[in-house]
Amino acid sequence: MNESYTFELQKLYDDPHVSPFIQEVCEYYASKADYGDGSDREEIEPSEIVEPVYTLFLLQRRETLLDELSYIHKKYPHLFASVEQLYEDILIHMDIRPLESETAARLSLALDEKVSAGAITEKIENLCDSYEDIGEALDPFYGWLHAFYS
Numbered sequence: 053m054n055e056s057y058t059f060e061l062q063k064l065y066d067d068p069h070v071s072p073f074i075q076e077v078c079e080y081y082a083s084k085a086d087y088g089d090g091s092d093r094e095e096i097e098p099s100e101i102v103e104p105v106y107t108l109f110l111l112q113r114r115e116t117l118l119d120e121l122s123y124i125h126k127k128y129p130h131l132f133a134s135v136e137q138l139y140e141d142i143l144i145h146m147d148i149r150p151l152e153s154e155t156a157a158r159l160s161l162a163l164d165e166k167v168s169a170g171a172i173t174e175k176i177e178n179l180c181d182s183y184e185d186i187g188e189a190l191d192p193f194y195g196w197l198h199a200f201y202s
Contacts, residue, residue, distance in 0.1 A: 056130040056131075057082040057083075057130060057131060057134065060128040060130050060131040061075075061078065061079055061082060061131065063128065064078060064124070064128055064131065067127070069120070069123055069127075070120055070123065070124065071117075071120060071185060071187060072185060072187045073109070073117070073185065073186050073187030073190070074117060074120045074121065074124070076187060076190075077106050077110070077135060077138070078124065078128075078131055078134065078135055080102065080106070081134040081135045081138065082131055082134040082135075084099070084134070097194065098162070100158075100162040101159065101162050101163070101197065104155045104156070104158050104159035104162065105159065105190070105193065105194075105197075106138070107138065107141070107142070107151070107155045108152065108155050108156060108159070108172070108173070108176050109176060109180065109186055109189070109190065109193075110138070110142050111142065111148045111151065111152050111155075112176060112177065112180040112186055113180070113186055114142060114148060117142075118139070118142060118143060121135060121139045121142075122139075125139070152173060153169065153173075156169035156170070156172045156173045157169040159172055160172060163197070163200045163201050164200075164201070166200040166201065167197075167200045175193065175196055176189075176193060179192055179193055
């Protein structure tokens with residue numbers, strides 16, 4: 053991984069202003085940017101699933117998480133470059149419903165429509181309501197998703 057990403061990620065992990073969820077998102081996108089061709093990367097989940105999941109989870113706590121990403125922009129500029137497009141996509145959608153619907157539909161398609169976009173959105177909302185730290189809701193969500201693909 054690029055040294056500037058590695059250095060900033062190490063600092064990020066010790067930063068109490070950044071949630072574990074945002075740390076995970078930053079690590080994913082920094083790794084993806086560094087290994088754009090997919091080499092040297094062993095993903096547990098394919099990017100067609102991971103990226104919509106991150107977007108849908110970000111939308112659940114949009115304002116708070118955008119604030120964290122803004123903080124990263126100021127404090128960790130190299131790292132922010134890897135999540136900038138995601139940040140911009142979330143930021144420009146003041147009404148999150150269209151982005152949420154589009155992203156849930158994209159995830160449903162990645163799962164060969166074995167689960168509906170509405171069911172995906174509902175599951176994420178329920179899980180995020182159940183956990184104070186939405187990062188903790190990721191594992192149960194992926195566990196639920198695995199019922200629809202192997």
